[in-house]
Amino acid sequence: MNIGAPWPDLDEAEHRVLVMQTKLHQWAKADPGRRFDDLANLVYDPAFLVVAWARVRGNKGARTAGVDGVAPRSIVFGAGGLLGGLRDDLKAGRFVPQRVREKTIPKANGKIRSLGIPTVADRVVQSSLKLVLEPIFEADFKPCSYGFRPKRRAQDAIAEIHYLGSPPRNYEWVFEADIKACFDEIDHTALMGRVRDRIGDKRVLGWVKAFLKAGVLTEEGRNRETITGTPQGGILSPLLANIALSDLDEHFAAKWAALGPSWTRAKRRRAGEPTMRLVRYADDFVVMVHGTRDDAEALWGEVAAVLAPMGLRLSEEKTRVCHIDEGFDFLGWRIQRRAWRGRAGKRAVYTYPSKKSLLSVMDKVRSLTRRARHRTLGDLLRRLNPTLRGWCNYFRHGVSSRTFNYVDHFAFWRIVGWLKKRHVGLNMHTLVRRYLPGWRISDGGIEMFRPYKVNIERYRYRGARIPTPWSSATTTGSPPPAA
Numbered sequence: 177m178n179i180g181a182p183w184p185d186l187d188e189a190e191h192r193v194l195v196m197q198t199k200l201h202q203w204a205k206a207d208p209g210r211r212f213d214d215l216a217n218l219v220y221d222p223a224f225l226v227v228a229w230a231r232v233r234g235n236k237g238a239r240t241a242g243v244d245g246v247a248p249r250s251i252v253f254g255a256g257g258l259l260g261g262l263r264d265d266l267k268a269g270r271f272v273p274q275r276v277r278e279k280t281i282p283k284a285n286g287k288i289r290s291l292g293i294p295t296v297a298d299r300v301v302q303s304s305l306k307l308v309l310e311p312i313f314e315a316d317f318k319p320c321s322y323g324f325r326p327k328r329r330a331q332d333a334i335a336e337i338h339y340l341g342s343p344p345r346n347y348e349w350v351f352e353a354d355i356k357a358c359f360d361e362i363d364h365t366a367l368m369g370r371v372r373d374r375i376g377d378k379r380v381l382g383w384v385k386a387f388l389k390a391g392v393l394t395e396e397g398r399n400r401e402t403i404t405g406t407p408q409g410g411i412l413s414p415l416l417a418n419i420a421l422s423d424l425d426e427h428f429a430a431k432w433a434a435l436g437p438s439w440t441r442a443k444r445r446r447a448g449e450p451t452m453r454l455v456r457y458a459d460d461f462v463v464m465v466h467g468t469r470d471d472a473e474a475l476w477g478e479v480a481a482v483l484a485p486m487g488l489r490l491s492e493e494k495t496r497v498c499h500i501d502e503g504f505d506f507l508g509w510r511i512q513r514r515a516w517r518g519r520a521g522k523r524a525v526y527t528y529p530s531k532k533s534l535l536s537v538m539d540k541v542r543s544l545t546r547r548a549r550h551r552t553l554g555d556l557l558r559r560l561n562p563t564l565r566g567w568c569n570y571f572r573h574g575v576s577s578r579t580f581n582y583v584d585h586f587a588f589w590r591i592v593g594w595l596k597k598r599h600v601g602l603n604m605h606t607l608v609r610r611y612l613p614g615w616r617i618s619d620g621g622i623e624m625f626r627p628y629k630v631n632i633e634r635y636r637y638r639g640a641r642i643p644t645p646w647s648s649a650t651t652t653g654s655p656p657p658a659a
Protein backbone atom coordinates (compact mmCIF):
# COMPACT_ATOMS: atom_id res chain seq x y z
CA MET A 177 0.00 0.00 0.00
CA ASN A 178 1.35 3.41 -0.95
CA ILE A 179 1.95 5.20 2.34
CA GLY A 180 3.13 8.34 0.53
CA ALA A 181 -0.30 8.91 -1.01
CA PRO A 182 -2.39 11.96 0.00
CA TRP A 183 -5.08 11.62 2.63
CA PRO A 184 -8.07 9.78 1.13
CA ASP A 185 -11.72 10.49 1.83
CA LEU A 186 -13.58 8.02 4.04
CA ASP A 187 -15.16 5.96 1.24
CA GLU A 188 -11.85 5.48 -0.53
CA ALA A 189 -10.09 4.76 2.78
CA GLU A 190 -12.63 2.10 3.77
CA HIS A 191 -12.23 0.39 0.40
CA ARG A 192 -8.44 0.37 0.63
CA VAL A 193 -8.54 -0.93 4.20
CA LEU A 194 -11.01 -3.69 3.30
CA VAL A 195 -8.79 -4.84 0.40
CA MET A 196 -5.73 -4.99 2.63
CA GLN A 197 -7.58 -6.68 5.48
CA THR A 198 -8.87 -9.33 3.08
CA LYS A 199 -5.31 -10.08 1.97
CA LEU A 200 -4.08 -10.31 5.56
CA HIS A 201 -6.92 -12.64 6.49
CA GLN A 202 -6.39 -14.89 3.47
CA TRP A 203 -2.64 -15.10 4.08
CA ALA A 204 -3.17 -15.95 7.76
CA LYS A 205 -5.78 -18.57 6.93
CA ALA A 206 -3.65 -20.18 4.21
CA ASP A 207 -0.63 -20.50 6.51
CA PRO A 208 -1.49 -21.02 10.23
CA GLY A 209 2.20 -20.80 11.16
CA ARG A 210 2.95 -17.56 9.36
CA ARG A 211 4.35 -14.62 11.33
CA PHE A 212 3.70 -11.18 9.88
CA ASP A 213 6.82 -9.02 9.94
CA ASP A 214 5.93 -5.80 8.10
CA LEU A 215 2.75 -4.34 9.58
CA ALA A 216 3.83 -1.04 11.13
CA ASN A 217 3.55 0.79 7.81
CA LEU A 218 -0.11 -0.24 7.69
CA VAL A 219 -0.82 1.10 11.19
CA TYR A 220 0.23 4.61 10.14
CA ASP A 221 -1.06 4.34 6.56
CA PRO A 222 -3.35 7.32 5.77
CA ALA A 223 -6.27 5.05 4.85
CA PHE A 224 -6.07 3.08 8.11
CA LEU A 225 -5.80 6.26 10.18
CA VAL A 226 -8.78 7.86 8.42
CA VAL A 227 -10.96 4.78 9.04
CA ALA A 228 -9.66 4.53 12.63
CA TRP A 229 -10.58 8.17 13.30
CA ALA A 230 -14.08 7.70 11.81
CA ARG A 231 -14.70 4.76 14.15
CA VAL A 232 -13.33 6.57 17.19
CA ARG A 233 -15.46 9.64 16.56
CA GLY A 234 -18.55 7.61 15.72
CA ASN A 235 -18.70 5.20 18.68
CA LYS A 236 -20.63 5.61 21.92
CA GLY A 237 -17.60 6.68 23.94
CA ALA A 238 -16.83 9.66 21.70
CA ARG A 239 -18.39 12.06 24.22
CA THR A 240 -16.00 10.98 26.99
CA ALA A 241 -12.53 12.45 27.44
CA GLY A 242 -9.35 10.77 28.68
CA VAL A 243 -6.55 12.39 30.65
CA ASP A 244 -6.10 14.88 27.78
CA GLY A 245 -9.50 16.37 28.59
CA VAL A 246 -10.59 16.16 24.93
CA ALA A 247 -13.62 14.18 23.77
CA PRO A 248 -13.41 12.91 20.15
CA ARG A 249 -16.92 14.19 19.39
CA SER A 250 -15.79 17.73 20.25
CA ILE A 251 -13.17 17.76 17.47
CA VAL A 252 -14.94 19.17 14.42
CA PHE A 253 -12.00 20.83 12.69
CA GLY A 254 -8.36 19.93 13.08
CA ALA A 255 -8.67 16.16 12.67
CA GLY A 256 -6.26 16.32 9.73
CA GLY A 257 -3.60 17.85 11.93
CA LEU A 258 -4.19 15.23 14.61
CA LEU A 259 -3.82 12.35 12.16
CA GLY A 260 -0.82 13.93 10.45
CA GLY A 261 0.97 14.40 13.76
CA LEU A 262 0.14 10.85 14.83
CA ARG A 263 1.47 9.45 11.57
CA ASP A 264 4.73 11.37 11.95
CA ASP A 265 5.16 10.24 15.57
CA LEU A 266 4.47 6.59 14.69
CA LYS A 267 6.89 6.62 11.75
CA ALA A 268 9.63 8.31 13.81
CA GLY A 269 9.14 6.04 16.83
CA ARG A 270 8.15 8.97 19.05
CA PHE A 271 4.65 7.76 19.91
CA VAL A 272 4.16 6.90 23.60
CA PRO A 273 0.64 6.19 24.94
CA GLN A 274 -0.58 8.14 27.97
CA ARG A 275 -2.28 6.74 31.05
CA VAL A 276 -5.94 5.89 30.80
CA ARG A 277 -8.45 7.81 32.90
CA GLU A 278 -10.24 5.57 35.38
CA LYS A 279 -14.01 5.75 35.47
CA THR A 280 -15.97 3.49 37.82
CA ILE A 281 -19.55 2.49 37.09
CA PRO A 282 -21.93 0.40 39.23
CA LYS A 283 -22.68 -3.18 38.17
CA ALA A 284 -26.05 -4.88 38.48
CA ASN A 285 -24.80 -7.03 41.37
CA GLY A 286 -23.87 -3.97 43.43
CA LYS A 287 -20.15 -4.16 42.70
CA ILE A 288 -18.09 -1.61 40.79
CA ARG A 289 -16.65 -1.97 37.29
CA SER A 290 -13.56 0.06 36.48
CA LEU A 291 -13.21 1.41 32.95
CA GLY A 292 -10.05 2.85 31.43
CA ILE A 293 -10.62 5.75 29.02
CA PRO A 294 -7.67 6.46 26.66
CA THR A 295 -6.81 9.83 25.12
CA VAL A 296 -8.01 10.73 21.63
CA ALA A 297 -4.61 10.00 20.05
CA ASP A 298 -4.33 6.65 21.84
CA ARG A 299 -7.82 5.65 20.72
CA VAL A 300 -6.95 6.34 17.08
CA VAL A 301 -3.75 4.29 17.28
CA GLN A 302 -5.53 1.44 19.06
CA SER A 303 -8.27 1.49 16.43
CA SER A 304 -5.70 1.38 13.63
CA LEU A 305 -3.87 -1.48 15.35
CA LYS A 306 -7.12 -3.37 15.62
CA LEU A 307 -7.82 -2.85 11.90
CA VAL A 308 -4.46 -4.48 11.15
CA LEU A 309 -4.41 -7.26 13.76
CA GLU A 310 -8.03 -8.43 13.80
CA PRO A 311 -8.09 -10.04 10.31
CA ILE A 312 -4.96 -12.02 11.18
CA PHE A 313 -6.17 -13.40 14.50
CA GLU A 314 -9.71 -14.02 13.22
CA ALA A 315 -8.18 -16.69 10.98
CA ASP A 316 -7.20 -18.60 14.15
CA PHE A 317 -10.22 -18.02 16.39
CA LYS A 318 -12.55 -20.98 16.90
CA PRO A 319 -16.28 -20.98 16.02
CA CYS A 320 -17.26 -21.47 19.69
CA SER A 321 -16.29 -17.86 20.52
CA TYR A 322 -18.91 -15.18 19.89
CA GLY A 323 -18.05 -12.08 21.95
CA PHE A 324 -16.42 -8.97 20.43
CA ARG A 325 -15.98 -10.58 17.04
CA PRO A 326 -17.22 -9.18 13.70
CA LYS A 327 -20.57 -10.49 12.42
CA ARG A 328 -21.11 -12.50 15.62
CA ARG A 329 -23.51 -11.71 18.42
CA ALA A 330 -24.94 -13.02 21.67
CA GLN A 331 -27.90 -14.55 19.83
CA ASP A 332 -25.51 -16.91 18.05
CA ALA A 333 -24.25 -18.22 21.39
CA ILE A 334 -27.80 -18.71 22.68
CA ALA A 335 -28.78 -20.46 19.44
CA GLU A 336 -25.89 -22.91 19.79
CA ILE A 337 -26.87 -23.76 23.37
CA HIS A 338 -30.45 -24.31 22.20
CA TYR A 339 -29.17 -26.53 19.37
CA LEU A 340 -26.99 -28.63 21.67
CA GLY A 341 -29.63 -29.03 24.38
CA SER A 342 -32.39 -30.10 21.98
CA PRO A 343 -33.04 -33.65 20.69
CA PRO A 344 -31.34 -35.65 19.33
CA ARG A 345 -28.14 -34.10 20.75
CA ASN A 346 -29.38 -33.76 24.35
CA TYR A 347 -26.40 -32.18 26.07
CA GLU A 348 -27.99 -32.16 29.52
CA TRP A 349 -25.29 -31.09 31.97
CA VAL A 350 -24.03 -27.52 31.98
CA PHE A 351 -20.79 -26.20 33.42
CA GLU A 352 -21.69 -22.52 33.76
CA ALA A 353 -18.53 -20.50 34.35
CA ASP A 354 -17.26 -16.96 34.75
CA ILE A 355 -13.64 -15.78 34.84
CA LYS A 356 -12.85 -13.58 37.81
CA ALA A 357 -11.67 -10.07 36.86
CA CYS A 358 -10.63 -11.30 33.43
CA PHE A 359 -9.65 -7.94 31.95
CA ASP A 360 -7.71 -7.02 35.11
CA GLU A 361 -5.70 -10.20 35.60
CA ILE A 362 -4.48 -11.29 32.16
CA ASP A 363 -0.75 -11.99 32.39
CA HIS A 364 1.13 -9.63 30.05
CA THR A 365 3.98 -12.04 29.34
CA ALA A 366 1.66 -14.90 28.42
CA LEU A 367 -0.55 -12.62 26.31
CA MET A 368 2.40 -11.15 24.40
CA GLY A 369 3.65 -14.69 23.82
CA ARG A 370 0.42 -15.51 22.00
CA VAL A 371 0.59 -12.26 20.02
CA ARG A 372 4.16 -13.08 18.96
CA ASP A 373 2.99 -16.40 17.57
CA ARG A 374 1.48 -14.40 14.73
CA ILE A 375 3.17 -10.99 14.78
CA GLY A 376 6.88 -10.59 14.15
CA ASP A 377 6.97 -6.80 13.62
CA LYS A 378 8.83 -5.41 16.63
CA ARG A 379 7.30 -1.95 16.31
CA VAL A 380 3.76 -3.33 16.39
CA LEU A 381 4.63 -5.57 19.34
CA GLY A 382 6.13 -2.56 21.09
CA TRP A 383 2.97 -0.51 20.64
CA VAL A 384 0.75 -3.31 21.94
CA LYS A 385 2.98 -3.78 24.97
CA ALA A 386 3.12 -0.01 25.58
CA PHE A 387 -0.68 0.14 25.75
CA LEU A 388 -0.72 -2.75 28.24
CA LYS A 389 1.86 -0.98 30.44
CA ALA A 390 0.53 2.59 30.04
CA GLY A 391 -0.88 2.79 33.57
CA VAL A 392 -4.01 4.34 35.07
CA LEU A 393 -4.90 7.75 36.49
CA THR A 394 -7.40 6.91 39.23
CA GLU A 395 -10.47 8.97 40.10
CA GLU A 396 -8.59 10.13 43.20
CA GLY A 397 -5.83 11.53 40.99
CA ARG A 398 -3.21 8.87 41.76
CA ASN A 399 -1.05 7.12 39.18
CA ARG A 400 -1.26 3.33 39.22
CA GLU A 401 0.95 1.03 37.21
CA THR A 402 -0.64 -1.79 35.20
CA ILE A 403 1.30 -4.96 35.92
CA THR A 404 -1.45 -7.28 34.64
CA GLY A 405 -4.61 -6.95 32.60
CA THR A 406 -5.85 -4.78 29.76
CA PRO A 407 -8.15 -1.85 30.62
CA GLN A 408 -11.86 -2.22 29.90
CA GLY A 409 -12.83 0.65 27.67
CA GLY A 410 -9.81 0.41 25.41
CA ILE A 411 -10.56 -0.27 21.75
CA LEU A 412 -7.85 -2.94 21.55
CA SER A 413 -8.77 -4.65 24.83
CA PRO A 414 -11.57 -6.97 23.56
CA LEU A 415 -9.32 -8.33 20.80
CA LEU A 416 -6.48 -8.91 23.27
CA ALA A 417 -8.87 -10.67 25.68
CA ASN A 418 -10.04 -12.98 22.90
CA ILE A 419 -6.42 -13.74 22.01
CA ALA A 420 -5.74 -14.64 25.65
CA LEU A 421 -8.84 -16.80 25.96
CA SER A 422 -8.08 -18.67 22.74
CA ASP A 423 -6.21 -21.15 24.96
CA LEU A 424 -9.58 -22.27 26.30
CA ASP A 425 -11.19 -22.48 22.86
CA GLU A 426 -8.30 -24.51 21.46
CA HIS A 427 -8.34 -26.89 24.42
CA PHE A 428 -11.96 -27.90 23.85
CA ALA A 429 -11.54 -27.90 20.07
CA ALA A 430 -8.68 -30.38 20.47
CA LYS A 431 -10.80 -32.58 22.76
CA TRP A 432 -13.58 -32.57 20.18
CA ALA A 433 -11.19 -33.40 17.31
CA ALA A 434 -9.73 -36.29 19.35
CA LEU A 435 -13.14 -37.97 19.38
CA GLY A 436 -12.86 -38.59 15.65
CA PRO A 437 -15.60 -38.49 13.00
CA SER A 438 -19.32 -38.58 13.80
CA TRP A 439 -19.70 -42.37 13.75
CA THR A 440 -16.75 -42.76 16.15
CA ARG A 441 -18.22 -40.13 18.49
CA ALA A 442 -21.57 -41.92 18.46
CA LYS A 443 -19.89 -45.21 19.33
CA ARG A 444 -17.95 -43.63 22.20
CA ARG A 445 -21.06 -41.90 23.46
CA ARG A 446 -22.95 -45.20 23.58
CA ALA A 447 -20.04 -46.62 25.56
CA GLY A 448 -20.49 -43.87 28.16
CA GLU A 449 -17.63 -41.58 27.13
CA PRO A 450 -18.59 -37.91 27.62
CA THR A 451 -18.61 -35.33 24.86
CA MET A 452 -18.30 -31.60 25.57
CA ARG A 453 -18.87 -28.40 23.66
CA LEU A 454 -17.71 -24.92 24.71
CA VAL A 455 -19.83 -21.82 24.05
CA ARG A 456 -18.00 -18.62 24.99
CA TYR A 457 -18.95 -14.95 24.91
CA ALA A 458 -15.92 -12.91 26.06
CA ASP A 459 -15.17 -14.02 29.64
CA ASP A 460 -18.58 -15.67 30.16
CA PHE A 461 -18.86 -19.24 28.94
CA VAL A 462 -20.67 -22.52 29.37
CA VAL A 463 -19.52 -26.06 28.62
CA MET A 464 -22.37 -28.29 27.45
CA VAL A 465 -21.74 -31.89 28.56
CA HIS A 466 -23.28 -35.09 27.20
CA GLY A 467 -22.44 -37.41 30.06
CA THR A 468 -22.88 -37.41 33.83
CA ARG A 469 -22.74 -34.82 36.56
CA ASP A 470 -19.32 -36.16 37.57
CA ASP A 471 -18.05 -35.44 34.05
CA ALA A 472 -19.24 -31.85 34.39
CA GLU A 473 -17.82 -31.46 37.92
CA ALA A 474 -14.41 -32.63 36.67
CA LEU A 475 -14.25 -29.50 34.52
CA TRP A 476 -13.52 -27.35 37.59
CA GLY A 477 -9.93 -28.55 37.71
CA GLU A 478 -9.54 -28.98 33.95
CA VAL A 479 -10.64 -25.47 33.06
CA ALA A 480 -8.67 -23.93 35.94
CA ALA A 481 -5.51 -25.65 34.64
CA VAL A 482 -6.07 -24.25 31.15
CA LEU A 483 -6.61 -20.68 32.43
CA ALA A 484 -3.76 -20.64 34.95
CA PRO A 485 -0.86 -19.98 32.49
CA MET A 486 -2.68 -16.85 31.33
CA GLY A 487 -2.97 -15.64 34.95
CA LEU A 488 -6.73 -16.22 35.04
CA ARG A 489 -8.98 -18.07 37.51
CA LEU A 490 -12.58 -19.09 37.79
CA SER A 491 -15.01 -17.11 39.90
CA GLU A 492 -16.23 -19.48 42.61
CA GLU A 493 -19.36 -17.39 43.18
CA LYS A 494 -20.52 -17.45 39.55
CA THR A 495 -19.32 -20.90 38.46
CA ARG A 496 -21.54 -23.93 38.99
CA VAL A 497 -22.76 -27.20 37.49
CA CYS A 498 -26.47 -27.63 36.77
CA HIS A 499 -28.85 -29.76 34.74
CA ILE A 500 -30.55 -28.15 31.77
CA ASP A 501 -33.94 -29.05 33.28
CA GLU A 502 -33.00 -26.91 36.28
CA GLY A 503 -32.17 -24.04 33.96
CA PHE A 504 -29.50 -21.35 34.02
CA ASP A 505 -28.99 -17.70 33.07
CA PHE A 506 -26.58 -16.74 30.30
CA LEU A 507 -26.14 -13.36 28.56
CA GLY A 508 -29.43 -12.10 29.99
CA TRP A 509 -31.41 -15.17 28.92
CA ARG A 510 -33.02 -17.93 30.96
CA ILE A 511 -32.36 -21.27 29.29
CA GLN A 512 -34.31 -24.29 30.51
CA ARG A 513 -35.70 -27.56 29.19
CA ARG A 514 -39.38 -28.01 29.95
CA ALA A 515 -42.40 -29.98 28.89
CA TRP A 516 -43.16 -29.09 25.28
CA ARG A 517 -46.40 -27.14 25.14
CA GLY A 518 -48.91 -29.02 23.01
CA ARG A 519 -46.69 -32.09 22.66
CA ALA A 520 -47.59 -34.59 25.37
CA GLY A 521 -44.64 -36.48 26.79
CA LYS A 522 -42.03 -34.43 24.91
CA ARG A 523 -39.58 -31.84 26.22
CA ALA A 524 -38.03 -28.80 24.55
CA VAL A 525 -35.41 -26.18 25.38
CA TYR A 526 -36.97 -22.76 26.04
CA THR A 527 -35.06 -19.47 25.95
CA TYR A 528 -36.66 -16.34 27.38
CA PRO A 529 -35.61 -13.15 29.21
CA SER A 530 -34.20 -13.83 32.65
CA LYS A 531 -35.79 -12.34 35.74
CA LYS A 532 -32.71 -10.15 36.19
CA SER A 533 -33.08 -8.75 32.66
CA LEU A 534 -36.78 -8.08 33.21
CA LEU A 535 -36.13 -6.25 36.46
CA SER A 536 -33.38 -4.25 34.76
CA VAL A 537 -35.62 -2.87 32.01
CA MET A 538 -38.39 -2.21 34.52
CA ASP A 539 -35.94 -0.20 36.64
CA LYS A 540 -35.00 1.85 33.57
CA VAL A 541 -38.66 2.51 32.75
CA ARG A 542 -39.36 3.42 36.37
CA SER A 543 -36.40 5.84 36.40
CA LEU A 544 -37.37 7.49 33.11
CA THR A 545 -41.00 8.00 34.15
CA ARG A 546 -40.31 9.90 37.34
CA ARG A 547 -42.26 13.16 37.41
CA ALA A 548 -39.36 15.61 37.32
CA ARG A 549 -37.33 13.93 34.58
CA HIS A 550 -39.01 15.44 31.49
CA ARG A 551 -40.74 18.68 30.53
CA THR A 552 -43.16 17.21 28.00
CA LEU A 553 -44.60 13.85 27.03
CA GLY A 554 -42.63 14.03 23.79
CA ASP A 555 -39.36 14.36 25.75
CA LEU A 556 -40.31 11.31 27.79
CA LEU A 557 -41.08 9.22 24.70
CA ARG A 558 -37.80 10.23 23.03
CA ARG A 559 -35.92 8.76 25.99
CA LEU A 560 -38.17 5.78 26.70
CA ASN A 561 -38.69 4.40 23.19
CA PRO A 562 -35.03 3.52 22.46
CA THR A 563 -34.82 1.68 25.78
CA LEU A 564 -37.90 -0.44 25.07
CA ARG A 565 -37.02 -0.99 21.41
CA GLY A 566 -33.44 -2.09 22.13
CA TRP A 567 -34.49 -4.49 24.90
CA CYS A 568 -37.23 -6.07 22.80
CA ASN A 569 -35.00 -6.42 19.73
CA TYR A 570 -32.47 -8.32 21.83
CA PHE A 571 -35.04 -10.74 23.24
CA ARG A 572 -37.39 -11.10 20.27
CA HIS A 573 -35.77 -14.37 19.23
CA GLY A 574 -36.88 -16.19 22.37
CA VAL A 575 -40.14 -17.28 23.98
CA SER A 576 -40.79 -13.67 24.98
CA SER A 577 -44.39 -12.87 24.04
CA ARG A 578 -45.78 -12.96 27.58
CA THR A 579 -42.83 -10.99 28.92
CA PHE A 580 -43.27 -8.34 26.22
CA ASN A 581 -46.96 -8.03 27.14
CA TYR A 582 -46.00 -7.55 30.77
CA VAL A 583 -43.37 -4.90 29.94
CA ASP A 584 -45.85 -3.13 27.64
CA HIS A 585 -48.49 -3.03 30.38
CA PHE A 586 -45.98 -1.81 32.95
CA ALA A 587 -44.56 0.95 30.71
CA PHE A 588 -48.01 2.10 29.54
CA TRP A 589 -49.35 2.62 33.04
CA ARG A 590 -46.12 4.22 34.22
CA ILE A 591 -46.62 6.84 31.51
CA VAL A 592 -50.26 7.26 32.50
CA GLY A 593 -49.12 7.73 36.10
CA TRP A 594 -46.59 10.33 34.92
CA LEU A 595 -49.36 12.23 33.10
CA LYS A 596 -51.61 12.17 36.16
CA LYS A 597 -48.83 13.61 38.32
CA ARG A 598 -48.08 16.29 35.73
CA HIS A 599 -51.72 17.32 35.46
CA VAL A 600 -52.99 17.30 39.00
CA GLY A 601 -56.72 17.94 39.25
CA LEU A 602 -57.72 16.35 35.95
CA ASN A 603 -60.01 13.38 36.30
CA MET A 604 -59.26 10.23 34.34
CA HIS A 605 -61.93 10.88 31.70
CA THR A 606 -60.50 14.32 30.87
CA LEU A 607 -56.94 13.01 30.92
CA VAL A 608 -57.79 10.27 28.42
CA ARG A 609 -59.67 12.69 26.16
CA ARG A 610 -56.82 15.21 26.07
CA TYR A 611 -53.69 13.10 26.19
CA LEU A 612 -54.70 9.50 25.43
CA PRO A 613 -57.14 9.61 22.48
CA GLY A 614 -58.07 6.05 21.61
CA TRP A 615 -55.81 4.96 24.47
CA ARG A 616 -52.79 5.71 22.28
CA ILE A 617 -49.86 7.55 23.83
CA SER A 618 -48.27 10.08 21.46
CA ASP A 619 -47.07 13.67 21.43
CA GLY A 620 -45.59 15.84 18.72
CA GLY A 621 -45.69 13.04 16.17
CA ILE A 622 -43.86 10.61 18.49
CA GLU A 623 -45.81 7.54 19.51
CA MET A 624 -44.99 5.17 22.35
CA PHE A 625 -43.16 2.04 21.27
CA ARG A 626 -45.38 -0.92 22.13
CA PRO A 627 -43.46 -4.09 23.13
CA TYR A 628 -46.52 -6.32 22.69
CA LYS A 629 -46.45 -5.61 18.93
CA VAL A 630 -42.91 -6.97 18.44
CA ASN A 631 -42.85 -10.08 16.26
CA ILE A 632 -41.31 -13.16 17.88
CA GLU A 633 -39.17 -15.29 15.59
CA ARG A 634 -36.63 -18.04 16.26
CA TYR A 635 -33.03 -17.04 15.58
CA ARG A 636 -31.44 -19.16 12.86
CA TYR A 637 -28.57 -21.26 14.18
CA ARG A 638 -25.60 -20.55 11.93
CA GLY A 639 -23.07 -22.97 13.41
CA ALA A 640 -19.67 -22.68 11.77
CA ARG A 641 -21.12 -20.93 8.71
CA ILE A 642 -20.70 -17.39 10.06
CA PRO A 643 -18.55 -15.50 7.53
CA THR A 644 -15.98 -12.88 8.44
CA PRO A 645 -16.11 -9.41 6.84
CA TRP A 646 -13.18 -10.53 4.68
CA SER A 647 -14.65 -13.72 3.29
CA SER A 648 -18.00 -14.91 1.94
CA ALA A 649 -20.13 -17.67 3.39
CA THR A 650 -19.97 -19.53 0.07
CA THR A 651 -16.20 -19.77 0.07
CA THR A 652 -15.42 -20.35 3.74
CA GLY A 653 -18.65 -21.63 5.22
CA SER A 654 -19.15 -25.17 6.42
CA PRO A 655 -22.20 -26.93 7.84
CA PRO A 656 -22.76 -27.00 11.60
CA PRO A 657 -20.60 -29.68 13.23
CA ALA A 658 -22.44 -32.86 14.13
CA ALA A 659 -22.96 -33.15 17.84
